[in-house]
Each structure stands twice: as C-alpha cells, then as structure tokens.
Amino acid sequence: MPAPSGLAASTTSAPEGASRSIRAAFDLSGKVAVVTGGAGLLGVQHAEAIAEAGGLVVLADIDADAARWHSKGVVTRTGGVVDAVELDVTRRASAEAALARVLDLHGRVDILVNNAASNPKVEDGGVTATRVETFEMQRWARDIEVGLTGAFVCSQVFGGHMAEGQGGAILNIASDLGIIAPDQRIYRREGLDESEQPVKPVTYSVVKGGLVMLTKYLATYWARAGVRVNALSPGGVYNEQPPDFVDKLTNLIPLGRMAERHEYKAAVVFLCSDAASYMTGSNLIIDGGRTCW
Numbered sequence: 477m478p479a480p481s482g483l484a485a486s487t488t489s490a491p492e493g494a495s496r497s498i499r500a501a502f503d504l505s506g507k508v509a510v511v512t513g514g515a516g517l518l519g520v521q522h523a524e525a526i527a528e529a530g531g532l533v534v535l536a537d538i539d540a541d542a543a544r545w546h547s548k549g550v551v552t553r554t555g556g557v558v559d560a561v562e563l564d565v566t567r568r569a570s571a572e573a574a575l576a577r578v579l580d581l582h583g584r585v586d587i588l589v590n591n592a593a594s595n596p597k598v599e600d601g602g603v604t605a606t607r608v609e610t611f612e613m614q615r616w617a618r619d620i621e622v623g624l625t626g627a628f629v630c631s632q633v634f635g636g637h638m639a640e641g642q643g644g645a646i647l648n649i650a651s652d653l654g655i656i657a658p659d660q661r662i663y664r665r666e667g668l669d670e671s672e673q674p675v676k677p678v679t680y681s682v683v684k685g686g687l688v689m690l691t692k693y694l695a696t697y698w699a700r701a702g703v704r705v706n707a708l709s710p711g712g713v714y715n716e717q718p719p720d721f722v723d724k725l726t727n728l729i730p731l732g733r734m735a736e737r738h739e740y741k742a743a744v745v746f747l748c749s750d751a752a753s754y755m756t757g758s759n760l761i762i763d764g765g766r767t768c769w
C-alpha cells in the first residue's frame with residue numbers, strides 16, 4: 477500500500493546502534509547532553525547516569541558555581557567528561573548563550589534533559605501561602621515560568637538546533653503529581669483550622685501536568701526531524717524529610733517506600749539513548765506503584 481501523500485519522503489529510520497546489541501543501544505559515547513537544573517539533587521544523578529553511559533554531560537544551572545562544583549564531583553565518581561554552564565531557563569537569551577558555549581566547546585548537542593524547577597515547597601512562605609484562595613500571582617507566575625516555560629524555552633533553543641541537524645532526544649522531568657492530584661492529607665499539621673492547613677502548591681501540579689502535554693506536542697512536532705521527546709515522572713525521593721511525613725507518604729506507595737536518588741538513572745539513560753529509539757511522546761512513570769492506586 478502506498479504511503480499517504482507527503483509522508484514517505486520524511487519517514488525516519490531506526491538508528492544503527494539500536495540494532496547492533498543491547499550494550500550498543502544504551503551506549504551514549506560521542507553524545508553531548510545538557511541537563512538543566514544540573515546542580516540540584518536529581519540533576520547530578522541524571523548527569524552521572526549519562527556520564528556512566530559514556531556521554532559528555534554539561535550541567536546547566538542558574539547557580540553556575542554550584543554547577544561547576546557538582547561537575548567536578550561527577551567527574552570524580554564516573555571518570556567521565558563533564559562540564560558546567562550558567563543557564564537561566566526562563567530567558568531565551570541565556571539559553572542561546574548556553575547553546576553557543578556548548579557548541580563552541582563540544583561541537584554538538586544530542587540530548588536535553590529539562591529538569592530545572594523552582595520546586596515550590598509546602599512550607600514556603602508561611603502556613604497559608606499555599607492555599608488556593610490566597611496563592612500569590614507572583615508566585616504562580618514564577619513557578620510556571622521556571623518549571624514549564626523554562627522547559628519550552630530550552631526545547632525551542634536546544635531542540636530547535638537538534639531538529640535542524642542530526643536529531644536527538646529531549647527528556648522532560650515531570651512527576652507522579654503530573655498524573656494524580658496531591659493527597660493533601662499527608663501535608664496536614666496538628667492543631668490548625670481547615671482554612672490554615674498547608675497544601676502542596678497548585679503550581680506543582682500545573683507545571684508537571686503541563687510538561688506531560690508539552691512532551692506529547694513536541695514529540696509529534698519533531699518526530700520527522702529525528703528528535704524524540706519523552707517524559708519521566710519520578711515519585712518522591714528520600715531527602716531528609718521528617719519521619720512522620722515519610723510515614724504518611726510511604727503509606728500511599730505500594731512498594732512501601734520513597735525512591736533512593738539513584739533509582740532513576742537507568743531510566744534516564746534508556747530514554748536518552750537508542751535503546752528507546754521507537755519511543756516518543758511517552759511518559760515513563762517510576763513511582764513505586766503510587767499512581768496505580
């Protein structure tokens with residue numbers, strides 16, 4: 477049967493690495509990756525994963541000193557080639573400057589991990605600051621700007637470059653809370669009125685839900701240009717949270733625990749490599765089973 481008109485010429489083919497061996501499919505040697513929010517808790521883990529798979533990785537963060545400091549740690553732990561650049565994901569000029577610097581130093585970009593977020597916390601800004609009725613517009617704008625607009629800006633700049641050239645992979649870091657609404661019961665504090673109970677900020681859900689749809693949109697938009705776009709939705713990671721909070725959260729998770737910070741590394745390599753060559757527009761949920769319930 478002939479292909480629908482206009483589609484045949486731009487059909488993509490499977491990359492060579494994907495058919496050679498499993499080891500070759502996961503190998504990121506020769507690839508250059510940019511991880512936004514690369515100086516954060518998970519950004520460093522994503523960078524380590526890519527470096528361990530042989531890729532050259534650039535930690536891109538608004539906190540350039542922290543990115544440089546962490547890049548040295550990733551080198552020490554992986555023996556890989558790791559670099560750092562300053563990047564404010566909310567500013568297109570900053571993204572363009574970071575792209576120019578990466579191209580200047582390393583000649584190409586194959587992978588973008590949109591990981592930066594302002595990560596609004598339940599405890600930020602006083603007890604009632606998270607309530608919908610009193611949520612400040614300035615805070616709404618800032619959270620959306622970093623977490624969602626920032627991913628779009630970096631996709632425009634880095635993804636646009638990949639689409640013009642050799643193709644590549646974009647990975648958007650969403651969350652289990654991009655799939656389900658937060659269970660606000662786990663954030664409750666004793667002795668407070670209902671109207672004063674802190675809640676997981678609404679912006680977190682909106683940003684993460686938005687990232688899932690940005691993923692699908694860009695996956696279809698750039699499919700024929702050879703840029704795969706997927707999302708990874710992690711569940712909560714142990715990071716010295718109060719024990720009573722951990723108890724309440726783990727009660728909602730079939731595996732009965734939060735994630736260790738290294739438990740997303742294999743998925744990052746999978747989604748960024750030829751091992752996922754036939755995967756685009758997907759959202760890989762790794763949450764200990766939480767969203768099954």
Ligand SMILES: NC(=O)c1ccc[n+]([C@@H]2O[C@H](COP(=O)([O-])OP(=O)(O)OC[C@H]3O[C@@H](n4cnc5c(N)ncnc54)[C@H](O)[C@@H]3O)[C@@H](O)[C@H]2O)c1
Nearest residue numbers: 513515516517518538564565591592593651710711712713
């Ligand atoms: N930690 C978790 O439990 C968890 C769970 C699910 C999803 N996530 C998601 O994973 C990602 C990483 O989370 P994390 O816990 O490592 O966060 P983190 O707060 O430790 O790191 C975020 C990083 O983003 C950087 N950043 C902030 N604004 C920026 C900007 N304008 N431009 C560039 N960089 C900027 C910060 O400097 C920081 O290094 C986030 O998208 C988060 O929502 C985290």
